[in-house]
Amino acid sequence: MPFVIYLLGLAVFAQGTSEFMLAGLVPGIARELGVSIPAAGLLTSAFAAGMVAGAPLAAALSLRWSRRTALLSFLIAFLLAHVVGAVTTDYAVLLGTRVVAALANAGFLAVAMATAVALAPPHAKGRATSILLSGVTIACVAGVPGGAALGGLWGWRSAFWAVALALVPAIVAVLRSVPGGAPGGTVRGEARALRRPRLLLLLLLAALVNGATFSTFTYLAPLLTGVTGIGQAWLPGLLALFGLGSFAGVTISGRLADTRPMALLVPGGLALGAGWAVFGLVAGAPWPAVALVFVQGTLSFAVGSTLISQVLYAATGAPTLAGGFATAALNVGAVLGPWMGGLAMDAGLGFRAPLWVSAGLVALALLIAAATRPFLSRPRTQVPTHLPARAE
Template sequence: MPFAVYLLGLAVFAQGTSEFMLSGLVPAIARDLGVSIPAAGLLTSAFAAGMVVGAPLMAALSLRLSRRAALLAFLVVFLLVHVVGAVTTSYEVLVVTRVLAALANAGFLAVAIATAVALAPADAKARATSVLLGGVTIACVAGVPGGALLGEVWGWRSAFWAVALALVPAVLAVLRSVPGGAPATVSAGGGVRGELRVLRRPRLLVLLLLGALVNGATFCTFTYLAPVLTGVTGIGSAWMPVMLALFGLGSFAGVTISGRVADRRPVPLLTAGGVALVAGWATFALTAGAAVPAIVLVLVQGTLSFAVGSTLISQVLYAAGGAPTLGSAYATAAFNVGATLGPWLGGLAIDAGLGFRSPLWVSAAMAGLALAVAGGAAGRNRMEVDLRGAAQ
């Protein structure tokens, strides 16, 4: 794998840390800016909304630039808005910086995935994708406790400064290691309209739907993992950083497995992983009251969720061969739709009085729906093949 792909993974780690660290900084931000906890929590929602909207929009705009120029532009914007966020005393300005950061992050991730796939061997799309998503999973492990630690010692602004400083070597690395070249519209041939035509393929749309459902199931439980483990399992709150890190280690293992297997045997991985996901979420819901199975399933479900999710992203890139930039952007948007929808559905279940186990059942239902959609799509494809054969 070219070294430039790992450098892109480093940049993804820094940006992912910015997204995840906020959950540990909300109380401090609320106190410092004189707003309520829910208002400070909206900073996370602003970032998620920016990711959903920004992925296709920023990717389309980036097609007018070379990939190196687009990556540098997104990185520099991301760095600068964190500097502004670190010095502002206005809640409204901080909200705007989070939206702009999300737009830049979404654009960077879309172009970075397309660039990594282009730099990697033709049959190694899953390996290249796993390197970038590995940066996200490490950010998931390090972002929350790291941001919380910095906020505790030097204040929440120090976490923003840390992200900005971490991006400086990423900017230099992209400048030195990523090839320049013509704008993506020239290299891809066809521009935005050409890529959009590719994105209408039924198989691609099914893969995007599956990605949204699987990621929705993942983040439905991940969002409420602390109340599940403290309120149902009985694990002390002091152990929550360890549990979150365990889930993050599982997610890193998942993208690593996907990178090694998904290029050669994606269908068996998706089939077995999908069935195991449904069974795992249901088992977690049934056994959440016992510590040992709950701890084991935190690791197992993190592994399965990211192995299946990473494989789906790589399959989107294979299916969108003529639309590498917008294909990766739509994958990013679909997964963030799931990351928004899953926690919302889990919250509805809790508010309905179904208890803290209910997000686990919602995760099982979303994963089960994904399995049903995949089965239906596979059956339809087989039927179409049989009908064409009979007609001939």
């Protein structure tokens, strides 16, 4: 696997850290900028909204450029947004930088997916995708706690500087290793390729599975403390355990998604849905709950990553827009799942409710997959989308 793909994964790690790290920085930001805690929390909402809306738009915009130009533009925009955020004393400016960073992140991830599968060996789209998505999982394990630690030692601005610094190796790698040349396609041409039923179904399934993941993950802390009875001091370790499971999941996906995707998706999807239901039943028992934190993290990302790799296989005529829509689908799930889990808790169903929402979303995905199985059958031949030779 070309080393540049791992450096693109490093950039995804930095961007994932930026997306999630505010959870531990909100109090310091609110205190220093003189705003309320809910207002500081809107910085996270602004980023999520920018990711959902910006992924297809930024991907479409990037089709006017070569992939090297697009990746560099998005990386530099993301870096500058964090530099401005690190030095500003104005809340409105900081809020604006989060929107800009989200748009840049969405565009970068879309183009990075297309670039990674094009640079990878033939029939290795799943492995290339897993390397990129592992950046997100490592951000959950190390990046987010690391950002919180930096914020505690040197203030929240130091975490913004650290994210900007982590992007420098990726910028150098793109300059040196990603081919230049002419733009790779047109919006109209790629949009026609996106109308295939199989591709649209895979995007829907990816959104549902990710919605299930984030329905529970968002409320994992109150679930473990309020239902399982685990002390607050253990929460960082358990969140990291979920992150370790997610890393294991994308690793498994990288090994199987290219050659035996259905062997992973069918039993993995069934086990994932059953696991959320079992978690709902045994959430009050510490040891089973702790084990399921890891197991469900593994299954969620194994199934989810494999679905995304199949999106890229199904979109050989629209690699960039497919990456944008895949990014949007994941973030639709990341917004839909917590919203539904929150509604269920507000209805008086308690902290176990998000687990049942997760089980329901996976069950819905399985029913849709079973009903549309003829459309989901993988084509016998796949044509890798390779980049042109580098233009010097």
